[in-house]
Amino acid sequence: MSDYSLSDDDYYNDEDMFDITQDDDDMNMDDYTEDFKVDTNSKRKSYEIEYESLNQPAVEKLMQQDVAYIIGILGVDSSIAARLLRHSSWNKERLIEKYMDNPNTILVAAGVTAPEPPSVTSPIRTHIGDRRTTRSASKIISTLSSSSKTSSKASSSSYQPAQTRLKAERFVCPICYDDSSDLQTASLDCDHLFCTGCWTTYITSKIRDEAEHCIRCMAEGCCLVAPDTFIQSALAGEGEPTWARFQELLVRHFVSCNPNLKYCPHPGCTNTVSCPAAASKSSLTTVVPAVSCGARGIPGSPEALTSAVAAKEHYFCFGCPIDSDHRPVVCSVAKMWLKKCADDSETANWIKSNTKECPKCQSTIEKNGGCNHMTCKKCKHEFCWVCMGPWSEHGTSWYSCNRYEEKSGTDARDAQSKSRASLERYLHYYNRWANHEQSAKLSLDLYAKTEKKMEDMQITSSLTWIEVQFMKKAVEEADKCRMTLKWTYAMAYYLARGNEKELFEDNQRDLEQAVEELAELLEQPIEADAIPTLRQKVTDKTVYVHKRNEIVLEDTANGFLEGRWKWNARVEGFDEPDQADLV
């Protein structure tokens, strides 16, 4: 357990630390992608998984490759290939098989051709004015235009502007009832004619209101699907943002069809992560696929450029819907825990409150930082925010704030005291779980204030910019460790009693103590002349905390790989627990 040393960690020596901080200065997406690449290329730890972050153009390139492949095999044009692939959920093999079996069936099902006539695959005609249809098409289309020209089925012979065809009788749009003589009209292959204004509104509504990428003809019962060129023409000009949204929807659909890919769940983000190692369900009992898309904050918001701490990196789980890093606990256990918390939310609500009473004098005390070491303003009593026990007992080896002391069986004779004991047990873990989340948030708030103060100091004192940056790294590290600690409580709640659990809780306690000590340092008042000393202390503690976090993550991850962890409840994907371990 103690085979770590502080000096052999080259990642964390001062120089590296400041290098990283300097990178953050001129922050932009590319820098993050760079950082991120460096991270994955370095030697992987047992709690890390191999993955790659892809931005939207990179995913579009993958899509184009699939389209080009289908063009090559089936000899259709790119717009047909794209619609066939989308219809087949991007399963190329199944598409080819079905197409070979009966091309017409799948062409009709994909909305490329109308059910009749059955034999000819005719190209799409658009009747949107010539000027608009010849506009340069999207990237996807332009790169594939050469292939579409070679398509045997593409022809322009049936192109017939509707305006000339229908000149004799005045056209009335069946949707808006407009009958102006200069009305611009368009139709898909089916010749169901509507005014271009209605097409634009319809396509916009499908994309904006329904997030639909498969846009069918407006005529009742007509199943033809509009090709991308048609949609792009309809959205030219003012509709550009909608066209961009349409392309995002196509990427999202492609990603959702591919088990190796997952779309970043953070709001406004359009990145994708590729992680084949976690694509199968069975892999999720041995690894926690915590990944990051590489971006930070909310894209496009100025926040992403100003405060690196507020703009957190987009961590999420590749294996489950949790949109944060839930290491060290595996997906199925994390899911069970969250469900339990949701079911018991009312009983546990009081814990989240920001105020408690001093255990000695009962005066109200408000928590305003991330540190759990509380000192009552009135009676000076020092206590632990989490367990309300005296602080003097914390930090010594025999005291454990993290471990739940199971009551002996005789204590819980009747059903009522049994259910009381089970609630108490749950609250012990929930309390600590919720507290780490809350503390992390409070430290970030505190840091925002400190950051401002330090920047002011840099102006009034002789300190350099670099010298006031140590706090940022420390806050980030504390935040990361609190997330680990948070999930260790979910894990401990379900761990079967025994040696393994005790070792787990020893590591948990050591990390927790280290984090609390760091948090306490971070809350000290900052004076310019004391900064060099504080900086040394904080940096040392940050290194130590980082190391303790690695131990928890690594040991837990190894335990999963070795099948060492036993549960006290039934967990999806794991062996049935021993009867004696069930709680």
Added chain:
Amino acid sequence: MDARLRRVNKEIADCKNDKASGIKIELIDESPFHLKGIFPGPEGTPYAGGTFLVDIIIPESYPFQPVKMKFITKVYHPNVSSASGAICLDILKDAWSPVLTLKSTLISLQSLLCSPEPNDPQDAEVAKHFTTSKGSFEDTATYWTQIYAGGPGKKGVSTASSGDGKDEVAMAGLEKAHVDQFEALGFQRGKVIDVLRRLNYRGKNVTQISEDRVVEELLK
């Protein structure tokens, strides 16, 4: 003028001019986007002779998004919620086309009354009733048409209904003898009706549901 308003106004005017269809569209309040549709129950069905009122809400993006319709008149039909009037009909959802109009949609509702789709039910209890005993279902639907839609009712049936004019047993599509039987065991009549309706105690089901099972439910 707003394209949606122009279209709705035209639709209302067209409907007014077309007397043959029997479909009417009226304003409910000042808003041209909250309307009331009225159509006669189709002949040769349990709904014949009734007048059915439909609440119509025209969304912002009409006609590119479907119109919202639900029955104001209570209807006993597998695809209509007997409680809320909500309708399960494809054209009101995915199969909507901007070419469809208020009138054509109301005509679709009318024809939905002719051809129930019990496999895609809105009201599961009514759908079960429909599949287990069509005759009894039709009696109940006819009775509902009489009570709620001003229908003529079935000759010789339910004329004896007293008080507020509603026969709860007929409303639930049950048989009086069955309700009496369990009421005689000392259970409240309302509760008996409720349980028998939920158990679909009708037609051939009666022989399959044991008395004990009914009593068990009644005791819950």
